[in-house]
Structures are given as C-alpha cells and as structure tokens.
Amino acid sequence: MPSPLADPVKLPCGLVLPNRLSKAAMAELMSKKNHPADPLVDAYEKWSDGGWGSILTGNIQVDVNHMGSPFDPALHNEYQDPESNADLVAQWKKYADACQKHGTPAIAQICHPGRQSFRVAGHRGMFAQTLAPSAVPIKLGDGYLERLMGCLAWSAPKEMTAQDVERVIGQFVDTARLMADAGFSGVELHGAHGYLIDQFLSGKTNLRTDAYGGTPEKRARFVLEILSQTRKVVPSTFCIGIKLNSADHSSATFEETMTQIKLLAEAGIDFMEISGGTYEDPKMMGYAKAPAPKSERTAAREAFFLEFSKEVRSRHPELVLMLTGGFRTRAGAEAAINDGACDLVGIGRPAVVDPKFPLLLLDESVSDREAQLPLNKVPIPWYTRFLPLHIIGAGTESTYYSAQIQRLAKGLVTLAPSL
Template sequence: MPSLADPVKLPCGLVLPNRFVKAAMAEQLSPDGAPNEDFIQAYSRWAEGGWGALLTGNVHVDINHLGSPRDPAAPGTSHGGEFDPEALAIWRRYADACQKHGTPGIVQVCHPGRQSPLGAGRRGFFAKSLAPSAVPIKIGDGLLAYFLGALLFGTPREMTVAEIENVVRQFVDTARLMKESGFMGIELHGAHGYLIDQFLSPKTNRRTDAYGGTPEKRAKFVLDIITQTRQAVGPNFCIGIKLNSADHDAADFEDTMRQIELLVEVGIDFLEISGGSLENPQMMGYNIKTSSRTAAREAFFLDFATETRKRFPHLLLMLTGGIRSRQGAKAVVSDGACDLVGIGRPACVNPSFPKLLLDVAGTPDEKARLPLAKAPLPGWAKLIPLKILGAGAESMFYVGQIYRLAKGLATFGPKV
C-alpha cells in the first residue's frame, strides 16, 4: 500500500521527499517583473512546511505578454546567450528561499497567449495578444459578456511561424535561467487556456500548417519546446507539464490521449492534470462535472487521471484540484490514480498543510482536513451571471493570503 510519506523519484533523477506538492498559484507580487522580497518571504514560509516540492506561480517567458500586470517574467536575453548577472542574482535568491530546507523548487513557466489582458506586460495597451489562431475569448453569453471580453482581451493576432519559433526559444531561455538560478526543474503550463493549451486544443487552434489540423501537428509547439529545452538543460533537470482535462469532451478525448502519448515519447518527468480556463474556470471549482466516484474522492479531475493511468502506467501523474483532507489524498494515491498530490488553496491558508496530512502531530484522519468555502462575491457581482467574476474573486482572495504570508501576517480561509 503506497504511503503519502513515500519519496518519489522522477525520471531525471530528482527525488521528492513525499507526495505532496504545493501547486502553482498566481502570487501577483511583482510590480516590475522580477521576484522581490515578498516572493522570498512567502516561499520561505512554504519551504518550512514539509512539502515534497514547491511549484512556483506563473513565470512568463516574455515580459511583453503577462497573464496579469503583477506576474513575474524572465528577463530578456539573446537566445542562448548569457544572463545579466544582477538579474541572475535575484532569481538565485528566489531559488534559495524555496529550497533552503531541502524541498525541491520547480518553476511553472508559461505564456498566456490570448489570455493576456490589454495593458498586461510591456507590449503597449493597444497591441494585440498572440495566439495560434485569431479566436477571441468568450467569457459568457449575451452582450455584456461580449463587450467585457472585447474590452479586457480583444481579438488575438494569429502568430507567424517566425513568432512561434521565437516563443519556443523564449521557453528554452527561461528554462536555462531557472537552472542557472538553482531551481531543480520547470513545469510547462499547458492548461487553463494558456498558449500551449491554445495550440493543443482544436477549439483555439484552427491552423492548417505544420502547427495545426491534426492532434500531432497541434502538439508540435510543445514538443519543440520540450526537445529544445532538454538539449539546453541536460538530462538531470526536471521538465514536467500541466495539462487540461476538463475542457476536452468525448469528441476530442482520443486526440488528447494521443497528445499525451507524444509527450511520453519525447520524455517528460511528470504530468500534472488540472482543468479549466478563463472561459470555463473549473480549476476554481466552478462548473465541475463529476461522477459519484470523483465526488467521493474530493479530486475534481479524478476520472481523467484514472483513464490516463490505465493507458500510461509508467507516467508519473500529479493530480491537483479539490483535495482538502488526508483521507482524500490517501484515496487518490491508494487507488493508483496519481503519484503526486497537488495542493493549491489550502497551502495559502496553512503553509505547513503537509505536516497535518502526514500525521506529524498524531492528528486523527477525521481532523486532518481543511474545508474551504467559496470566496465571497461583492454584492454587485452577484447580479451579473458571469463565471469569470466568481473565479476572479476566488483567485484574488488567495492572492491576498499569499500577500499575508509574505508580510508575516496570519492567514485565513473563507468561512465554511
């Protein structure tokens, strides 16, 4: 019977001391794109928490295209060239804070693509976001949703092949920076509607060239990133990826399985299963379609993980979303659905959550849990039927808790 305290060895050789991973969450603590003292203090708190690994929030590969105005981004460099020593020193402090108690730090690396709001990043307020195809974001039905979507995001511009190749190199350079900074690995953000996910999905990728038209061609973008990154960082640096389950319906389920097969063939250290996007924020617990089995096991995306495990039994899987208790974590691991348990929002409320779940203090199963209600909505928002508002309130509530961690303040969750 597998134990939550079991160490887990990744194919690259990295050993995680237990199965609990602090999942990636947006910190929104950077006014200038660099990790600052707030990052150092927040991650120092998590580093003391007994985690198997710490996943950072989004680190964007292009400071001109951010997911939110206060996200960190890798400093620019000539492709394959040297990094600015001052910038490198800042990122080394970040890595040291994450890993000062021996917990491996893994950086979530991403590009938001069409989900970069107008004004986020240094591209200029009127410059368009980039995407595989010029498909605008639909944040809801009706005229209000249409105008809000147009105001916040506009219509993206379809990327040229040269632009695609440039973004691939930006991912590689960001991975090189993280390795030189001392981090143990990266996780490519291929979920939640970000650029890699946009390429993988036929809903947002309508290209007819080498990057679209079939599951294999839609995967070319991320496969190129992984192949070139591995060449740049060597065999002992972790390369994982987060993929969506929730936005893949029966019509393209087999396409998704084929894309996972291609990822396995090119060589990844782990696959994190999550779901949702700005259009359908299931990663925040909204509009989740669950079987009775999934509901009983807490995890939002358990059914997809179970099917992935059947097809790829040797692929290390991380399952994130909805797990709030020791019993829930034990269930998904003992069922064989995953190897690693991702914990997001509870980590913001209790940065030492693994110590509770690993029974360090002898807490019984029925008390080793942290139930969380939905974050409260402002009164006016309750009158507007847009899921993005509820997800935004949820996200900002926990951004506030990360800020409290950074400032040494007590944290709290929404009242159950």
C-alpha cells in the same frame, strides 16, 4: 501505519521528491516590476519550511510583453548565459534558494498566456494584439454583458507567424535555461487553463493548416519542440514537467487528447500535472458554466479531475502523474494515491491558509478526522452578483488567495474565507 503520502517519488531525470505532497502553483500578484521581488521570496521561504515534497511556483512569464497578470515575474530580454547575465541569475537564484532553503525541490512554472493576456498585462500596450495559434477571440458567453466584458478585458488575438512561433519557443527555452542556472530543480510548462500551449493543443483554438495544426500530432508540435530544445540546454538531472487540461475535452476529442499525451510521454516528460479549465470556463477554481454530472463514487471524492487522471494512468502506467484541484483531507489524498489515479497530490488553497499543511497530513498521531482543512467558497461581493457567476466567482477566489499570499510574505496570519 505510515501514510502513502509520505513515500518519496523519483522522477525519470533522477530528481527525488521526499513525499507525494506538492504545493501547487497559485497566482501571487507580487511582482510589480515583473522581477522576483523580496515579498515573493519571503512568501516562498515560508513554504520551504512546510514539509512539502515539492514546491511549484506561480506563473513565470516567458515574455514580459505578454503576461497573464500585470504582476507576474517575467523574462524581460533574451537570456544569454550566467556570465553575460550575472545580475539576472543572482536575482533569480535568491528566489530559488528561498524556495529550497530547507531541502524541498522547487519547480518553476513557466508560461505564455497567448490570447488570454489581459489588456493591462505586459509591456506591449493596451490596444496591441495578443498572440495565438489562430485568431480565435475569447468568448465568455453569448449575452451582451459577457461580450462587453470580453472586449474590455482582452484585445483581439492575431495568428502567429512562423517567426512568432520560433521566437516564443526560444523564449520558453531561454526561461528554462535561466531557471536551471539560478538553481531551480526543474520547470513545469503551463499547458493548461487556456494559455498558449493549451491553445496550440486544442482544436477549438488552433485552426492552423501548417506544421503546427490540422491534426492532434501537429497541434502538439509546438510543445514538443519546446521540450526537445530545452532538454538540449539544461542538465540531465533538471526536471521538465507539464500541466495539461482534462476538463475541456469532449468525448469527440478525447482520443485526440490521449494521442497528444502519448507523444509527451514518449518524449520523456518527467511528470504530468492534470488540471483543467480556462478563463472562459474556470473549472480549476471550482466554477464552471455548466458543471458535468458525476457518478456517486466520484462525487464522494475530493479531486476535481480524478476520472481523467485514472484513464491516463491506465494507458501510461510509467508516467508520473500529479493531480491538482479540490484536495482538502488526508483521506481524500490517500484515496487518489491508493486508487492509482496519481503519484503526486497538488494542493493549492489549503497551502495558503496553512503553509505547513503537509506536517498535519503526515503526522501519524493525528486522526483522519482531524487531518483536513475544509474551505468555504470566497463570498462574492453583492454588487457583482448580476455578473456571470463562473467568471466573477473564479476571479474572487483568485484575488482572495493572492491577498493571503501577500499576508504570508509579511509574516501575518493567513485566513480561510468565512461564510
């Protein structure tokens, strides 16, 4: 019997994904000059031949002055049009063409880190302030060492002015236009993991009392304006998705989050990816300050954010949902689809170890027992074990898999972490 993972999925914009398996976004750390360099293109060409239903890029920053890492590709200046910026479009077209060489739609994840821009990331200078909806600093913990790590990693954020807000919205729109002109099939707005869109959405980090804060609806205005302005300048068939956090909302704020999701659904988002975590509490990497207890039924499954996704599905059955985080087996991915928790399964770390992982999962001659790729945690160096586990562990995981992506680009064998 064919796997439900092999079913095509048609998005509201008309884009058809040939199956339900998506190569999820991961940090590549391969753009030393913040352009889509040849090694990055080479890595994605490998994934293009992997049987994926869609390919999501790692972070593409909308402002070269404010980046999540020093080695992300980014928009350097205001984008005008394909004629005025012909060389720039050609550069990004090479990237888009490599991703889609074998017909797989590629979606560019576009991002602004806001207060999570490291001191060494971006062209603004190590001591310049970061941008944020409100001047709420990052807090890794209450201990002296955690406070020191936070001060060394990030400068103090400044509250964005109305002009700042307008400029950053324009940068998101410009980046999306560039991605469309370069030939990508769509963009995903990164509204999770504590980045700027997430900072606007969250009442923890958005303390504003103007048009962009004070209520769940006003906190959503920033991303809704990005979405509406982008729709006006890209083709109707160009996909616009969003990645949202599930793990950072308490029961007290749960309905506020559902209100914002309703607004996004009504605004015509093409798909919503459910993830979770921030730099302060990196659940997306399988680490958390204090892991929440799970029911036996949920614990037996693979997805990190399954219950949240199922609740969104119950309220918005028409919304195309992608669930990312923790999938390692065909059985686990099929269970999420069959339970109605999601339409698309996002796969990250296994995609690095085996860039053709979908071919294994979709091969009917391979048993469920064999259709899997279990992965150990990356060993933490002994000399860092006195540091906070939830921070060092997540950083170690991200660094390890970035190194494997770099091996993939060189045509080398990628390796799963050993015990």
